[in-house]
Each structure stands twice: as structure tokens, then as C-alpha cells.
Amino acid sequence: MAKTISADICIIGAGSGGLSVAAGAAQLGRKVVLIEKGDMGGDCLNTGCVPSKALIAAAGRAHAIRHADKFGIRSSEPDVDFGAVMDHVHNVIATIAPVDSQERFEGLGVTVIREHATFIGPREVVAGGQKIKAKHFVIATGSTPFVPPIDGLSSVPFFTNETIFENRERPDHLIVIGGGPIGVEMAQAHRRLGAKVTIIEGDRLLNKDDPELTAIVANQLREDGIDIVEGAKANKIIKTDAGVGVNIDDRTIVGSHLLMAVGRKPTVDDLNLEAAGVEYERSGIKVDDRLRSTNKRIFAIGDVAGGKQFTHVAGYHASVLVRNILFKMPAKNNEGLAPHVTYADPELAQIGLDEKTAREKHGDEIKVVRWPFLENDRALAERDTRGMVKVITDKKGVVLGAGIVGKGAGDLLQPWTLAITSGQKIKTFTDMIAPYPTRGEANKRVAGDWYSKTLFSPRTRKLISLLAIFD
Structure with a gap:
């Protein structure tokens, strides 16, 4: 028989948004249950913002060595130990991880359950053989890489942002499908660490940004030696002796490794949202301007809410929720004022x-x-x-x-x-x-x-x- 836990707030997802709500509510004396099936800290800490910026920092040092001569210092080709670079990346993650750890949140009085959560009713979920009843629920499950149904893709190994930081051998030629922020950042970092890189983008590079400004970034990428193919659709993926081939309109680009970076999708699978009366669509859970779902006792924040997919937006959403749920203030989401940054050079x-x-x-x-x-x-x-x-x-x-x-x-x-x-x-x-x-x-x-x-x-x-x- 499942053990029943009663709480003021039950949060599903221990990424930046969920953790912020949990910490705030617990420190204000509320009984909080936090459910996370994966790593504490979510995408940002483990497979997103933190590791990517650590990799970019290493790539920046290599680039500086190559171009030191403009300061009167002899330039040279850096001796890149790619495995050691990845050690640096994971050391940074490990340094930050205690702030997001289960131990820290349990120390704040939060009940942490490391299992998958499934709704069984409008105010109940089950997780790891336990039933949680709460006055309010917060869905903060984030997003996962979107992998398009390209012909032949399933026949070859490929990276996403969730797996590329586990790679310890420098690619000979990394093909990046997707010219958005993730694709651009990873392309430039790998190029500066010594890999040959090609970006394939169906539209234009960084197409959500001002073209006058993106042109300056694109010029630097090309100067770095990155081949950028814009307005080209990947029609088919084939396995080759070298690794992988990507067929576009009039040719096949052959490389050793493939990174899929075409966007992200909200994580709503297997939550059984229908049982909770929570409506969602392809872009995410439907929410009002107070971040309430169609079940007014259930809120959604961060990437899963279908808005801007940035860590700082998830943190901002958390502050909106704390005011709405705990202080009973009708705070409204105004994420349209959120800035965004692509951390290229x-x-x-x-x-x-x-x-x-x-x-x-x-x-x-x-x-x-x-x-x-x-x-x-x-x-x-x-x-x-x-x-x-x-x-x-x-x-x-x-x-x-x-x-x-x-x-x-x-x-x-x-x-x-x-x-x-x-x-x-x-x-x-x-x-x-x-x-x-x-x-x-x-x-x-x-x-x-x-x-x-x-x-x-x-x-x-x-x-x-x-x-x-x-x-």
C-alpha cells in the first residue's frame, strides 16, 4: 500500500525553477515535496549552461594562444588534451553541484523523492511507491532536445547537448545540424579546440536575432574556419566509413561525428496530465498570466510552460509563483522583458x-x-x-x-x-x-x-x- 505524504507544495522537477520555488517555500515555513527522476540541478547544471560555458572558456584559452602575436607574444598551436578539457568541464559541474544537491534541500526541510512522478488525480501524484497530496503543484520538468525524424538518423550515433559533454575524444569533423545558440556555441568551441566543424541550418544562422548583429558573429565563425551552410535542409543521414554523412539539397557532407541542435521540446511525457485536468500542446503546458494551468491548483514554470526557454526565465517564473502561492499576490508573468544571450565569441x-x-x-x-x-x-x-x-x-x-x-x-x-x-x-x-x-x-x-x-x-x-x- 502506497505511503501518503501531505504537503503545501509539491514540485516536479529539480532544475533552476523548481529548486528556486522549493528553497523559497521551505524557508518560509511551508511543507515542500520535491520530486526529481534525474540529476539534481536539471539541464542547466548538468548538460546545458554550466558545462557549455566551461567548454567555451577552455576553447577561448586555446584561441588566445593561437593569436597572442598581436600583443607581442609568440603565437603557437595549443596542445589540446580533449579528455582533460572535459575533466575541467565536469570539475566545474561538481563544484556547483552542492548548491543544488539533495542534501542541501533536505537540510532546508524539503522532502526529496528521486523518482518519476505521475498524476493520478487533480491533486495527487505517485512517485516511487509514495502518494503525494498537496494544496498546490508546480510542474518544472524543463525540456529535452528535439530530434527531428530525419531519414536514416536512427542508423547512426549522434550527440545532443545531453550527451556531448560525455565525449572525451576530439571529433575529427563535427557536423552540427542547427544554427541556433546551442549549435553555434558548440560549433565554435569544438573548432577552437581543434576539430573541423560544419554547421547546417535550414534558415539563417541565429535566425531569432537581429541580422545586422548576427552577421558579425557569423563572420567570426567563418574566420575561425567553420563552414556554415544556410538555407539547407538535411534530407537524409547515412553511415559512412568516416562516420556519418548528411545529405542536403545538392551534396553530402561527410564528418566523423554529428550533433543535433535543432531546438528543444517540453518534457510532459508520462506525467499523465490528463488525469490532473492539465491541458498542454506541442509548445508546452497551457498557462495563464499567473502561470496557472487549466487546473488552477497546478502551475507550470520554465521551459515546460511553453515560453522563453532560458534558465533566468525559469528563475523569474519561480519568483512569480512565490508571490502568487505564498504571499497571495496576483503577480503576473512578464517574461517578454527577459534578455537572451548567445555565448559565442x-x-x-x-x-x-x-x-x-x-x-x-x-x-x-x-x-x-x-x-x-x-x-x-x-x-x-x-x-x-x-x-x-x-x-x-x-x-x-x-x-x-x-x-x-x-x-x-x-x-x-x-x-x-x-x-x-x-x-x-x-x-x-x-x-x-x-x-x-x-x-x-x-x-x-x-x-x-x-x-x-x-x-x-x-x-x-x-x-x-x-x-x-x-x-
Whole structure:
């Protein structure tokens, strides 16, 4: 007979969103049950954000060795021990893992069950021979790699982001199907670690981002030696003596290894959501603006909720839930204000509307300003002037969107995130004092450029002449 546990909140999924809700609720005195069938920390810690950034960091060191000569230091081809690189990746995971561990959460008073959860009713789940009844449920099961039904794919081994970090031998030629953020990041990292790399993308590279900015990333990838094939569909996968062949429109690209990076799908399989009265579709569980499912006692957060699939969005969702469930505040999800970053070199970061979307929404009532890092003294000192800051405002100067491509773009974007979230005007940036020499000065300079045509216009010159009478 199944043991029954009663709780205030039952959370399914121990990724970033689920863990944040569990920690918050437990520390506020609520009885919490956390169910996780896989690794604590979810995709971000184990197969996503953390390992990919650790791999990118290693690749960056190799790239720096190859190009040290521009600083008067002799360049050389780095001796890459790919197995040791992966040791570094897993050491980083292990260092962070205690923060997300079962032991830590049990120390907070959370009941942790390491089993698969299945709904058996609108307010009940079973997991590992135990029945959990709760006042509220939170589904935070995340997403998994989407593997398209390409002819022949099942006949060859292939990587996804969930398996590629277990590989300890450098690929001779990695073929990446998918030119989104995951595909681009993994392609560049492997290329800089010494593998030959080809990206196959059915649309254009990083097609959800501003094409003016993505072109700068694409140029760097090509300079790194990556072959980019855009507007090409993988029709068939074949096994070859070298490893794998990908047939596209007019040719077959042959490589040693294959990475599938064409997107992700919400993890809803085997939850038996029908028994709970929870409706879902291909994009994820249907939720309202308070992240409630069609069963108002069951919430969904993070990737499984069908919105933006970013770790920081899952964390934001958790804060919305804590206010809704525990503080009884009608907090609403506003993830449209969430920034996103592709951690290539150079980084690409965006918040709010891009130029195309802004023109579609506001017509000619927008203003677009840019400031290139070519005119930034810190970038010149570092001999890395790739990229720019690009800002879109309405005619009154209210910031509608910002995009940055360049070194540290994700960090440089944060003031624009604050500006858009709080509805500030671009004048905020002209008023601030930016430390010199920093790349952050570009944020102030682009804001100054917004006013330059008016400031240095004949009309202003005439005004200054008139005022000079009073000298």
C-alpha cells in the first residue's frame, strides 16, 4: 500500500525553477515535496549552461594562444588534451553541484523523492511507491532536445547537448545540424579546440536575432574556419566509413561525428496530465498570466510552460509563483522583458524589440542608434573592436530594445534591461558617468549619439550664438 505524504507544495522537477520555488517555500515555513527522476540541478547544471560555458572558456584559452602575436607574444598551436578539457568541464559541474544537491534541500526541510512522478488525480501524484497530496503543484520538468525524424538518423550515433559533454575524444569533423545558440556555441568551441566543424541550418544562422548583429558573429565563425551552410535542409543521414554523412539539397557532407541542435521540446511525457485536468500542446503546458494551468491548483514554470526557454526565465517564473502561492499576490508573468544571450565569441545579447519588430509595431515612429566598439578606447587597447551597441527607441526616447554584439555583451546589456523594465528614456544613459576606459562607455556614447543631430544642428548653433551675447 502506497505511503501518503501531505504537503503545501509539491514540485516536479529539480532544475533552476523548481529548486528556486522549493528553497523559497521551505524557508518560509511551508511543507515542500520535491520530486526529481534525474540529476539534481536539471539541464542547466548538468548538460546545458554550466558545462557549455566551461567548454567555451577552455576553447577561448586555446584561441588566445593561437593569436597572442598581436600583443607581442609568440603565437603557437595549443596542445589540446580533449579528455582533460572535459575533466575541467565536469570539475566545474561538481563544484556547483552542492548548491543544488539533495542534501542541501533536505537540510532546508524539503522532502526529496528521486523518482518519476505521475498524476493520478487533480491533486495527487505517485512517485516511487509514495502518494503525494498537496494544496498546490508546480510542474518544472524543463525540456529535452528535439530530434527531428530525419531519414536514416536512427542508423547512426549522434550527440545532443545531453550527451556531448560525455565525449572525451576530439571529433575529427563535427557536423552540427542547427544554427541556433546551442549549435553555434558548440560549433565554435569544438573548432577552437581543434576539430573541423560544419554547421547546417535550414534558415539563417541565429535566425531569432537581429541580422545586422548576427552577421558579425557569423563572420567570426567563418574566420575561425567553420563552414556554415544556410538555407539547407538535411534530407537524409547515412553511415559512412568516416562516420556519418548528411545529405542536403545538392551534396553530402561527410564528418566523423554529428550533433543535433535543432531546438528543444517540453518534457510532459508520462506525467499523465490528463488525469490532473492539465491541458498542454506541442509548445508546452497551457498557462495563464499567473502561470496557472487549466487546473488552477497546478502551475507550470520554465521551459515546460511553453515560453522563453532560458534558465533566468525559469528563475523569474519561480519568483512569480512565490508571490502568487505564498504571499497571495496576483503577480503576473512578464517574461517578454527577459534578455537572451548567445555565448559565442563575440557574444550576442538582446532585450526588447529588435529593429524589424519595432518597425512593424511602430512604423517610422522609432529611432535607431549605433555605437561601434571600433570607437571604444578599451576595445582598441584589447585589440578586439568587433561589434557594436544598437538601441531602438520611440520618438520620445523611451527605450524599446537594445542589442549588443561584442566581448562581454551579456554583461553590457544589463543596464538596458533595467531601462526597458522600468520604462526609462535613453537620457538616463547620457546622465550617468561611465568609468574610463571601459567597454561600458559605449552605452553612454550610443545614448549621446541619439541627441547628436539635434545638439549640433544649425538651430542649436544659432541658439548658442544668441546666448553668447550675455557673456
